[in-house]
Amino acid sequence: MDVLIHLFVGLHIVGIAALLGGFLTQMKALGKGTARFVPAMLHGALTMLVTGVALVGLNQADHHSVNTIKIGIKLALLIVILGLVYVKRDEETVEKPLFGLVGAATLANIFIAVLWT
Template sequence: MEIVKDIALVLHFLGLASLLGGFLVQIKPPVKVVNAAMFHGVLTQLVTGLLLVGVEQALDPEDVNNTKVGVKLLVLLVIGALVVLGRRKESVSTRTWGLIGGLTVLNVVLAVAW
């Protein structure tokens, strides 16, 4: 079960890299878009995050902080909604683009500092 957890964690980090990388490559261009990297990153984060919680719950149910998981899931669902809605458009506002990046960084801070 530990190997599943380790693989899921690596994939979770790759999802983060994809989501944040898709955001960061657009710092200079004036027109902001939701690119495929952001879309696939948020989906990877969602699936692997749920898998990580499930595996941890199976290994040590007392060790899971359900409040933290709930808050992080809520933030990720907002990011996901912004990404899915933004993907349907040719471009997104700088505000929407900034929200996606800011909420992604917030989720990292919650994971590390909480």
């Protein structure tokens, strides 16, 4: 079971890397006012959602304790990210505040995962 959990943790990290990488590639365009949500951001957020749900289930099945408050906050942030990216994915440009919100929520999600023990 531990191997499966570690596999999903790795996939979860790949998802966050795609989301953050997509955000960072658009930073130059953000300065010009032409930033947009790229497909990697949507796919990364979806990957995080699926693997995160799987990780909670696998950890509970293996009788590990799960901090439900932490998971709930991370899920709420991810739903905000996913909602914004999904709704605005076809637009040529995204407003700076919305784009910044996605970046801030992504970084908050990373820091919550790493620092909240």
